[in-house]
Amino acid sequence: MTVDWAKEMRELVGEDRLVLHPDQVGKLSKDYYWYSPVLEPLLRDKRADGVVVPDSEEQVAQVLAFACRNGIPVTARGAGTGNYGQAVPLEGGIVLDLSKLDRVLRITDGYARVQAGVRLGALEKRLREQGKELRIYPSTFMKATVGGFVCGGSGGIGSITWGNLWDGNVLEAVVYTMEETPRRLVVGGSELAAYIHNYGTSGVLTELTIPISDRVQWRQTVAQFDDFESACRFAFAVATDDSIRKRLVSPVEWPIPSFFKPIAKKLEPGSSAVLMETEEGSEEALAAHAASFGGRIGYVIPSDQYRKVIGLSDFTWNHTTLWALKADSSLTYLQAGFHPADFLRQIAQIKAVFGDEVLMHLEFMRSAGTVVPAALPIVRYTTRERLYEIIAFFRAIGVGINDPHTWTLEPGGRGELEAMLAAKRANDPRGLLNPGKIRVPSAMTTEE
Template sequence: MTVKPEWSAGLAGIVGEERLLLGEEQREKLSKDYYWYSPVLEPLLRGKRADGIVQPEAEREVAEVLAYAYRHDIPVTTRGAGTGNYGQAVPLDGGLVLDLSRLDAVLEATDAFVRVQAGVRLGALEKRLREQGKELRIYPSTFMKATVGGFVCGGSGGIGSITYGNLWDGNVLEAVVWTMEESPRRLVVKGAELQAYIHNYGTNGVLTELTLPIAERTEWSQAVAQFDEFEAACRFCYALSLTDSIRKRLVAPVEWPIPSFFKPLVKKLESGAAACLLEVEEGNEAALAALAEAEGGRIGYAVPADRYRQGIGLSDFTWNHTTLWALNADPTLTYLQAGFDPIRFMEQISELKSRFGDELLLHLEFVRSGGTVMPSALPIVRYTTEERLYEIIAFCESIGVGINDPHTYKLESGGRGRLEAMLAAKRANDPKGLLNPGKLQLPVAGSARGDGR
């Protein structure tokens, strides 16, 4: 579809001509995210783009755009900073991209929480909070660019998850959600109702405001513990993760040769060694070294707390930033998203390495999910064919390694979020199915999953 001239006039009347973007280059740029991490998604989404970009600066404008689009049957795909990896912000059916990056006000900050508009950048918010003696509890590796709304609607966990868990573990307190109806409703959602809107890709409501719990500022030192064997690195990281006397923000063992992809860091690392990328509270250097020595390791590169956030940090090489460094080194690589058994993970790691060798390279991020310490992972895969990729996924699942498929844009196929709650909200809030269509399918009669894989 294309935006008809009368629609252009109507939308410009809401947000102003300067915030209705119709140029080809603008539409191309703001219809993309990092879906190209996936060789499966890249050809599927390459040519998709919006017919127009709308950039509201107030909630009132969001509501008016949604009402206008509803009356004219225009699909609406919400966008933050476009740092997602699954095509969350890519419009499959044209229509409008609703760019919320201009809703960037910090509305309230207390000792316990911060209330912000969806377009606030996490990096700027973290800087502001630390200046006030506070800090974010969790954030993604893309936090310098990512928005709060984009993280809540498209992410799950990240740096800090070793202490505070993922988004579903009490890390969102409240959300303001707008429905897409003839007269959009402003919902204030909290408690169990939030399950429908975390990691929802904007498919069942548009989040314009979020309230997040915050923590006291901690002085974080960074260190790399190095080991001759990846298994020893994993045992050390597990022991550290269970040591509550050491406060942690990041515990990430990385198998060689992945550290060789980290160009700004590799000269500071031991060639051939597994590297554990760590952020711990300053003053724990001796305890950290003792834990590493118990598993045959040693502390190598270190950054003191007074240099935290000065230049590139260790978290810039973890979570899905690891994939980006790998792709920069070898464009044929891709990745998976995996969850290991909290008890059997060492056995599972051994089985994967025995089966796939260097075809599957591991880096783990230890998290505390629902109160239980466990390793999550974004393994690097040497991609050959889609068929082989799904053979690897099938083997992972056969040994109890859960896979959230990052090679699909469909929520119900990717295994993310709380599907039944999201579907119920979709029915209630989006009667015409105009919010980010194609990403969340309402099941047809007699089907439990709709058209998912």
């Protein structure tokens, strides 16, 4: 591939920092958008003109300045494990691959300061060696970067205790603006709302400070139930039992457990399952809760095997969707938020209408301090129209949907979209950062 800016860019960052080979550019222009049968045909042919892989903040600033001067769109990328086309360039230009900004800058008793390209799995390993651990992370943590998680994620393993990204799980960020002379912003407090889950539209994050916690010896346990309602009641009891320290509480409706091929033989056929990570010593409490709801403890991974064998978190959050797709390519998923107290009635309504067309699994988490059931339901896909009929039904009964079948940022409940729009106006006056991913009002211009 030859692009008219390649020679200048090569002189700017060096030959080894510029990727122009079509196969590599194509690979680095994709993420996991193919989870969605709606997005897959729309995004499969989108690609950058070239990829730049900076290894310093100075190079990030140089690339942004060059791109701004020449009107070239820039799409920031971490490891590409996002699911909505966040890292797919809709208008060509440059993919800015931040994976080589991978230095751990400082670890203290309470936080880690790292460059955006640090992989969460590597950071977790290092922290645990020092008696610490991550507070929250996605199921893709072995590949995902800190910057990619902050800019494209929301919650994950650990969210049952620590909440999602907005719940104090980002302390500070270094952000570069898209201007002819890029500014280096150090952002904290309420200003972070403009940059968390921003898809790189309001600024390029190069460094993050995140809180960490003391290492826990995590025991992984599967509880089995004859029906999904009992599994959910048990999971809610565990999720709200503050005497049990936990990292994961995930009830999964049958036949979803049958999709988990590496551990399927260890699970009861026909039974709904609750996958958990709880502190060593919580065995009796879990067994008592299980018995209260007609369940029993099944497969257990003791704490001395943590990270030494495939873990239960590898089958939760959106990894559940991945295992479902491996079993049946006609399946897809939704992202839903249920009522914190009335979720069982909502689930019953969904099952009464859709049956096995919609298979349920929940992820209990805290949001602003309240235990809530988030969900990534598995949906049998037939047509786009039918998919949006299902979404409309969810919304009609009070179940919130964050649509995973669109690449645009949608309004959230905390005003973060408004903050992003204001930051985008200030930081990206030419609209070159990941264009098409945030709906900028037509009245929003750089001129007054």
